[in-house]
Amino acid sequence: MDFDYKIKTFDEIYTEMQLKVFGKILTATDANSGSVLCSLLEATARLIAEAYLHCQIGYAKYLQDLVEGAFGVKRLLGTKAKGKVVFFTEKGKPAASHLYIAVGTEIACGDTVFVTTESGMIDKGTEQSNPIFAEAKEIGEKGNVPSESVDTILSGLHSSIAGVKNIRPFENGTSAETDPELRKRFVNYLRGLQRTNFYGVKEAALSTKAYHVNVVLCAPPKDIPTRDFDGNPITEHNVNCAVYVCDKEGECSGALLDEVRKTLRGDGTYNNPGYTPAGVHLAVAPIVADRRFQGEGNKLNLEIFSVLPDKEEAKERVRKKVIEFFQGFEVGQSLIITDLILAVRQFDWVTDVIIKDMNLPQGSANPSATESHKLLVVKEEDVLITIKQQG
Numbered sequence: 001m002d003f004d005y006k007i008k009t010f011d012e013i014y015t016e017m018q019l020k021v022f023g024k025i026l027t028a029t030d031a032n033s034g035s036v037l038c039s040l041l042e043a044t045a046r047l048i049a050e051a052y053l054h055c056q057i058g059y060a061k062y063l064q065d066l067v068e069g070a071f072g073v074k075r076l077l078g079t080k081a082k083g084k085v086v087f088f089t090e091k092g093k094p095a096a097s098h099l100y101i102a103v104g105t106e107i108a109c110g111d112t113v114f115v116t117t118e119s120g121m122i123d124k125g126t127e128q129s130n131p132i133f134a135e136a137k138e139i140g141e142k143g144n145v146p147s148e149s150v151d152t153i154l155s156g157l158h159s160s161i162a163g164v165k166n167i168r169p170f171e172n173g174t175s176a177e178t179d180p181e182l183r184k185r186f187v188n189y190l191r192g193l194q195r196t197n198f199y200g201v202k203e204a205a206l207s208t209k210a211y212h213v214n215v216v217l218c219a220p221p222k223d224i225p226t227r228d229f230d231g232n233p234i235t236e237h238n239v240n241c242a243v244y245v246c247d248k249e250g251e252c253s254g255a256l257l258d259e260v261r262k263t264l265r266g267d268g269t270y271n272n273p274g275y276t277p278a279g280v281h282l283a284v285a286p287i288v289a290d291r292r293f294q295g296e297g298n299k300l301n302l303e304i305f306s307v308l309p310d311k312e313e314a315k316e317r318v319r320k321k322v323i324e325f326f327q328g329f330e331v332g333q334s335l336i337i338t339d340l341i342l343a344v345r346q347f348d349w350v351t352d353v354i355i356k357d358m359n360l361p362q363g364s365a366n367p368s369a370t371e372s373h374k375l376l377v378v379k380e381e382d383v384l385i386t387i388k389q390q391g
Helices: 010-022 036-070 179-191 198-206 254-265 311-327 337-344
Strands: 082-089 097-100 108-109 111-115 121-123 132-136 161-165 212-227 233-248 281-288 288-290 300-306 351-357 374-376 382-391
Touching: 010 036, 010 374, 082 121, 121 311, 198 212, 198 233, 212 254, 212 281, 254 281, 254 351, 281 300, 288 382, 300 311, 311 337, 311 382, 337 351
Parallel strands: 233 281, 288 374, 300 382
Antiparallel strands: 082 132, 082 161, 097 121, 108 111, 111 132, 212 233, 300 351
16 A cells, blocks of 8 residues: 555646536637636646645655654664574583683674674583573664574684574564555554554554564454464464464564564553453464465576676665565465566666566466465565676
């Protein structure tokens, strides 16, 4: 949905007024430029066009102040990805003494740097430390890395410490909320002022780190499979309303589920009564991801014809555009190939886009539809881009 304010130009207004006047008033016959009637229409059209322009300026300058000032809906700041790491010695060579790891020790996964937020130690006679909390040095989704990917120690440590690893993924790194994202959430906020209606529940979930939210009413009540804070599978019984959530990349950690549950439940006080209707059993569960482009042989294969001299720059900019395109999908939204092509063609240096090797259903010009309860998720490793230079 597009929430941007649209203006009409003078030519559009003047033409529309002429069609209405000369099409409905039989005595109005002089449609020539410079006639008395056309001069009046032209002057009126200019005033209306100027009013449209002032509305556009006011929208651009002051709506943001209205959202954050009058309504108190604040822009969601970016967050750093968080996780746990362990440091270890060489296999078969336990520590001869206690080996300390200080707060602020820098480690890395490629060019993504993480910092320990607590101290740790490899005890004498052991080969590995206890899990130590760490976070990305910078905010954003870049810090969301898979398990076993953090493998480089940047800070100076005892020579007996051979390496580092993360047993679980780093999660919940997000970028700062953009203007379109804030406006979209503001609309949900207005619809959800009643708190315990459909939009209230959805707005509550969106006020957390959840980016995609799908609220499903269950009649009759159903059993909903979900996960606890530690990622263990659990089942909520006799659920009246299921709230499915995930972050911008289609992932859903136990911490995100727990945050949404606490927000919906509230604490029973006047200032935080929660968003759960009386007598309604709410369950919070991860959105089911449609990863149809995951794995070899299934990748989204794009051939881009470009006049940009730097092939690598073109490839990275197209990849980013494709990921942003899919991150804007709603639950149940299906891929329309022409929409993807138009999104990539927004670059003025792209002359053509060909999507190759896509397995389409018989007699269809588009991939099979995404099921209504699933979210089509495409990650960087799912996209294969070939750049062909022209000119």
